[in-house]
Amino acid sequence: MGTLVDALRDIKYRIDSQAAPSGTQYAQAVKRLGELIDAIPVGVAVGENRSGFTVAANTSWNRYGYAAVTVPEGKTECAVFARANASVNSENMYRYTVLQGRILIDGQAGRSFDCSYMLGAASNSPINYKTSGFATRTFTVEPGQVIPVEFQMRRNDSSLPMPTDSRNASVLNVKAVFT
Numbered sequence: 234m235g236t237l238v239d240a241l242r243d244i245k246y247r248i249d250s251q252a253a254p255s256g257t258q259y260a261q262a263v264k265r266l267g268e269l270i271d272a273i274p275v276g277v278a279v280g281e282n283r284s285g286f287t288v289a290a291n292t293s294w295n296r297y298g299y300a301a302v303t304v305p306e307g308k309t310e311c312a313v314f315a316r317a318n319a320s321v322n323s324e325n326m327y328r329y330t331v332l333q334g335r336i337l338i339d340g341q342a343g344r345s346f347d348c349s350y351m352l353g354a355a356s357n358s359p360i361n362y363k364t365s366g367f368a369t370r371t372f373t374v375e376p377g378q379v380i381p382v383e384f385q386m387r388r389n390d391s392s393l394p395m396p397t398d399s400r401n402a403s404v405l406n407v408k409a410v411f412t
Contacts, residue, residue: 272412274410274411274412275305275410275411275412276408276409276410276411277302277303277305277408277409277410277411278406278407278408278409279300279301279302279382279409280300280404280405280407281298281299281300281404282402282405283297283298283402284399284400284401284402284403285397285398285399285401286397286401286403287394287395287397287401288321288332288386288388288394288395288401289394290388290393290394291387291388292387292388292389292390293387294335294385294386294387295385295386295387296383296385297319297334297385297386297403297405298317298383298384298403298404298405299383299384299405300315300381300382300405300407301379301380301381301382302379302382302407302409303377303378303379303380304374304375304376304378304379304380304411305411306376306377307376308376308411308412309373309374309375309376309412310371310372310373310374310411310412311371311372311373311374311380311409311410311411312369312370312371312409312410313338313339313368313370313371313380313382313408313409314367314368314369314407314409315338315368315369315382315384315406315407316336316365316366316367316405316406317334317336317365317366317367317384317404317405317406318334318363318364318365318366318404319363319364319365319384319386319401319403319404320361320363320400320401320402320403321348321361321362321363321364321386321395321398321401322359322361322362322395322398323359323360323362323393323395323396323398324359324360324396325360325393325395331348331362331388331390332347332348332362332364332386332387332389332395333345333346333347333348333364333386333387333388334346334348334364334365334384334385334386335366335368335384335386336368336383336384336385336405337368337381337382337383338369338380338382339370339380339381339382340381342368343366343368343369343370344366345366346365346366347364348363348364349362349364359398362395364386374411380409382405382407383405384405386403
């Protein structure tokens with residue numbers, strides 16, 4: 234019976250020593266925990282509002298909103314979602330698609346979006362042109378890299394400028410997620 238008890242103690246000792254973590258096992262657990270923490274996505278939101286601007290009488294793309302996002306340390310993948318809209322007043326009635334908008338993410342333009350318009354409430358009220366759209370992009374990045382996001386508008390014709398008006402406004406909102 235004593236031999237059996239000694240054998241069971243020996244087996245218990247071996248099991249306990251195998252289950253007890255060594256310094257190396259602790260280091261591996263800490264390393265894995267660090268890797269899990271580094272893998273947590275980081276979200277960043279930025280934006281810009283502008284007002285009181287003129288939309289020039291030309292068909293070139295001009296900037297009406299800008300935001301920049303910096304890539305956090307340890308992140309190499311990025312997904313960007315940007316949304317922009319603008320409201321521009323004019324006393325002149327233009328073609329329905331006289332105003333277009335687009336968003337550039339890190340220099341790459343999304344598809345352009347046309348405006349809609351709403352007549353003023355009174356006969357002497359300006360016509361309010363609105364444009365709104367979004368763009369998305371997913372790409373590889375480097376830590377510390379600055380990702381520029383631009384909202385641009387242009388006219389489809391060059392007849393008359395859409396004059397400066399304090400009610401003219403544009404908004405650019407950007408959300409970036411880094412992994």
